Amino acid sequence: MKKAVIIMLSLGLVLAWGSTSFAGPKALMETLCTRCHKLKRPFTKKKTRAQWEATVNRMAGRSPQITAANKAEIIDFLSKVRDVDAPVQTAKDAAKLTEKEKLHIPSINAPRKVAARSKAKIRVQIGKAPHPMNKEHYIYAVDLYVNNRWEDMVELEPGQEPGVEFLPTMYKTFPIEIVSHCNVDGHWSAKTEIKAE
Numbered sequence: 001m002k003k004a005v006i007i008m009l010s011l012g013l014v015l016a017w018g019s020t021s022f023a024g025p026k027a028l029m030e031t032l033c034t035r036c037h038k039l040k041r042p043f044t045k046k047k048t049r050a051q052w053e054a055t056v057n058r059m060a061g062r063s064p065q066i067t068a069a070n071k072a073e074i075i076d077f078l079s080k081v082r083d084v085d086a087p088v089q090t091a092k093d094a095a096k097l098t099e100k101e102k103l104h105i106p107s108i109n110a111p112r113k114v115a116a117r118s119k120a121k122i123r124v125q126i127g128k129a130p131h132p133m134n135k136e137h138y139i140y141a142v143d144l145y146v147n148n149r150w151e152d153m154v155e156l157e158p159g160q161e162p163g164v165e166f167l168p169t170m171y172k173t174f175p176i177e178i179v180s181h182c183n184v185d186g187h188w189s190a191k192t193e194i195k196a197e
């Protein structure tokens with residue numbers, strides 16, 4: 001487990017707060033899918049469950065390592081986290097958040113400015129409230145988009161803190177978007193910008 005954390009850090013990627021790293025479906029995809037291509041391929045798409053089933057079955061046809069059990073777990077995950085029919089929700093009025101928005105909108109704590117080509121430490125709590133992390137209701141993943149491109153994802157499980165940390169390299173001044181994924185209430189986005197000079 002420690003090794004996984006060190007590898008992630010050395011790539012400048014991501015951690016859950018308190019970081020007992022959790023190897024769920026995203027970690028499984030890192031093992032199985034990146035043998036041929038980056039996770040950007042699946043994570044920049046949205047599909048219905050039937051379409052994800054077809055895609056993952058097609059990939060499994062090329063790779064005997066993708067077993068039936070692996071396939072089921074990955075199809076399940078992608079159908080939730082990249083569901084074409086589920087909207088990404090934002091705060092309607094930032095000054096007057098609803099109860100649901102208070103629970104789900106990512107609270108982003110990031111520097112306003114960093115030196116160009118350095119890493120920006122972005123701490124995110126889901127949400128202002130913060131969100132519960134029990135088996136019935138929890139945040140199962142958090143995405144980072146830099147310059148409107150998918151950059152990374154942290155997966156979470158019940159019992160963990162509803163917080164993650166990202167360390168993207170800021171080549172230029174870029175918009176940052178964080179999207180949280182709740183097992184009950186769907187997808188929620190917040191945006192900021194980090195200047196890099």
Ligand code: HEC
Nearest residue numbers: 029032033035036037041042045055056059062063066074
């Ligand atoms: C043996 C190599 C290989 C493995 C392993 C593999 N892929 Fe692919 N994947 C490809 C190739 C080649 C393409 C581009 C051609 C195509 O679309 O078939 C591709 C394309 C894709 C696409 C874009 C096309 C589409 O239908 O949306 C997605 C999404 C995708 N892969 C998901 C996955 C997932 C998820 C996994 C792991 C479960 C995975 N792949 C594992 C070789 C692989």
